[in-house]
Every structure is written in structure tokens, then in C-alpha cells.
Amino acid sequence: MSNEHNPYASAASPYSASVQFGTQPDADAQAAATAIKDTTTASFATDVLQESRKQPVLVDFWAPWCGPCKQLAPALEKVVRASGGKVKLVKMNIDEHPSVAGQLGIQSIPAVIAFKNGQPVDGFMGAVPETQIREFIDRVAGKGAGPQIAEALAAAAQAREAGDLQTAAGLLEAVLAEQPDNVEALGGLADLLLETGDRAGAEELLAGVPEDKKDAPAVAAVRAKIALAAQAAELGDSAELERRLAENPKDHQARFDLAMIQNALGKRTEAADNLLAIVKADRTWNDDAARAQLLQFFDAWGLMDEVTLATRRKLSSMLFS
Structure with a gap:
């Protein structure tokens, strides 16, 4: 795919958005x-x-x-x-x-x-x-695609990091045109749709993932985000939850619900800290629900996400100290 055929590419782009598919010589x-x-x-x-x-x-x-x-x-x-x-x-x-x-x-x-x-x-x-x-x-x-698919996926990731979601989406769509079942592209594009508020579009894209690839991390992470967003939407006003906590810091349900809303708003560190506070105060609360919810957050955030790694260390230290 070249810039000429990529409506999302920009001549001033600081990263490569020009990716060509085709055969390449074998590695030497x-x-x-x-x-x-x-x-x-x-x-x-x-x-x-x-x-x-x-x-x-x-x-x-x-x-x-x-x-x-x-x-x-x-x-x-x-x-x-x-x-x-x-x-x-x-x-x-x-x-x-x-x-x-x-x-x-x-x-x-x-x-x-x-x-x-x-x-x-x-x-x-x-x-x-x-x-x-x-x-x-x-x-x-990506059998049959070699380095070209990897190059397009890397360029899409770089575009997303730079905040250019349109270019990222265009590159992922180009990958899917070559490999409709590429789970990294499917998961990446679904995640982009979710980020822009198109939850229905993300769910429709995930519905087309082949059965034997439904548990791939790139796809599972987006499903986890969709599930968390649905849960957070039912929890109401964060200000009311904060008022309840100010009156009673041991109101674990209020703290748990607030963590869900904070995560939906992108406040991952605050969400993690609230769940860690519950684990520290009473791990048995609601059948260890706070720790279980942290694990679901980790799935949604990604195993190598900075907040995931920092929170895992805190949780391990808390459980095994």
C-alpha cells in the first residue's frame, strides 16, 4: 500500500505510513x-x-x-x-x-x-x-506476508502513539485487506473504534474473528475493555461515591464502583490504587472481588502496560509480604 492509495497518509507524517505488500527475498x-x-x-x-x-x-x-x-x-x-x-x-x-x-x-x-x-x-x-x-x-x-505485514502493523502502532488515529486505522484496514483474519489488526482496529466511541463497530469487528483465534491477547484485551465499559456505565455518579467514601473510608463497595468509573475515564492508576486499598484492608471482601477485578484490568490494559506492571508489583508485595 502506498500513500497514493492510503487516504489517511500524510506527507508530513513523522513516521512511515507507506507500506508495500508482496514477496521479498528470503532472509540470508x-x-x-x-x-x-x-x-x-x-x-x-x-x-x-x-x-x-x-x-x-x-x-x-x-x-x-x-x-x-x-x-x-x-x-x-x-x-x-x-x-x-x-x-x-x-x-x-x-x-x-x-x-x-x-x-x-x-x-x-x-x-x-x-x-x-x-x-x-x-x-x-x-x-x-x-x-x-x-x-x-x-x-x-502472518504466513505468506512476511515483513510487509509486520511493517504495516508497526507503522500503525507508531501512528497511534503519535495520536494519528486515522492513519493507524488506514494501515490496519490495509493489513486486513491482505489478511482478513489477522488478529493483531482485528484487535487493533476494534480498539481504535472503541476509543473513538464506536462500541457497536468494535463489537461487530470482533464478531468476525475466527473461532480458533477468539482468545488471542490482541482480541481478548478489547473484549475486556468493552466489558469494563459496560459495567462502568451502570455505576452512576462518581461524586456520590466519593462522598460516601469521605463519610466512611471502609465502604468497599463505593470504592470498588469508583475504581470502575475511574478506569472507564482512563484514570488507571487511581482505579488500581482503590482496588489495592480494598485488597489491603480486607482481601476476603465479596469473595476477593477487588483482586479479581485487578486481573481483569490487567487483561484490558495489556501485560506490559506501565500501570499493569507497577500494580502487579504492588499486589505481589501485598499478598506475599
Whole structure:
């Protein structure tokens, strides 16, 4: 897709909105040789988050004592090297670097999480067969589209970060014209529609997601946002809830409802702090509803969102101190 055919592109745009689809030469031997590396907590942002804005990055969370990890590693590395540069593989030893796995909520290994544009988008756990690994990589990378799809998705993410929602939408629509079942584009466009107030349009787009991809993180996050918005719309006036809390700081229901409204208004930190306050005061309140709601917020905000990461640390410290 070129600017000539993209009604949303701008000649003065500070990011690339010109993306062409078509075949490209296979990755050369050097690309295959550099497709796999180890990472640390300190280098994770560079090796994974930044690199995933160029192409999908798979993170293999493993440990030396893990038998299934040793079974998975040779097959995973073989398929990655044979993928022709579709993806990169980054390996993280959770014994030496446990914090990232903890922030992502990984509870068993081996776990392989795919990142695109700085966000986790898909994954699997266990020592799966080579054919399943190949299918996973094809799904993550966009089989048949190669770097062009990734380039368009990266440009869309950059446009959105810059506040240019029209260009972002145009790029995502171009991806869907090439790959109608691309879950990252479907989720991204649905999220844009939701942000601009078109909830019905977002729901209609999500209804078309293939059944086997309905649980993909990019799609699940938008569904979570829609559910939260619907809940918040039924909660009434935040000023009245704040008045109730001023009179009785132990009114957990008022604090819970206020957190829901704050989240709907984009006040994530305030919403998280109110739910954390309930967990700290009485975790058993309403069958642990505050902690459960925080987990739903994390799904909607994204696993690597700054508020998600900060709140997860606070919650872990509170529960295990």
C-alpha cells in the first residue's frame, strides 16, 4: 500500500505510513545466525520490546532443571532458524531472571510468548511438537506476508502513539485487506473504534474473528475493555461515591464502583490504587472481588502496560509480604 492509495497518509507524517505488500527475498544466512539470543532482565526492553517493533520476537522462558524445556529447545530453535527471518527467538533463564516471567503471570515452563510492537500477542506452554511450533510461527508472523505485514502493523502502532488515529486505522484496514483474519489488526482496529466511541463497530469487528483465534491477547484485551465499559456505565455518579467514601473510608463497595468509573475515564492508576486499598484492608471482601477485578484490568490494559506492571508489583508485595 502506498500513500497514493492510503487516504489517511500524510506527507508530513513523522513516521512511515507507506507500506508495500508482496514477496521479498528470503532472509540470508547471517539473519538465520542472529535469529536466536539470550537475554537478561536489564536487556529485555531492547532485545524484546524494541526489537518486536521491527519483527515478531518469541521469548522462551526456561530453566536448567526443566526437562520439557530441554525437549522443546532444539525443535523451537530449528523452526526459528528455518523461518527465513520471520521471527527472532530470545531465551530467558527464569532462575537467573525471574521478574519478567512473574510480571507476565507465567506459572509453568517452558512458556513461549510472542511479542509484536512491544506487546505480548500470543503464546503456548509445554514441549509441543515441531509441526505445532511451525503453525504458531506462521500465525504470529502472518504466513505468506512476511515483513510487509509486520511493517504495516508497526507503522500503525507508531501512528497511534503519535495520536494519528486515522492513519493507524488506514494501515490496519490495509493489513486486513491482505489478511482478513489477522488478529493483531482485528484487535487493533476494534480498539481504535472503541476509543473513538464506536462500541457497536468494535463489537461487530470482533464478531468476525475466527473461532480458533477468539482468545488471542490482541482480541481478548478489547473484549475486556468493552466489558469494563459496560459495567462502568451502570455505576452512576462518581461524586456520590466519593462522598460516601469521605463519610466512611471502609465502604468497599463505593470504592470498588469508583475504581470502575475511574478506569472507564482512563484514570488507571487511581482505579488500581482503590482496588489495592480494598485488597489491603480486607482481601476476603465479596469473595476477593477487588483482586479479581485487578486481573481483569490487567487483561484490558495489556501485560506490559506501565500501570499493569507497577500494580502487579504492588499486589505481589501485598499478598506475599
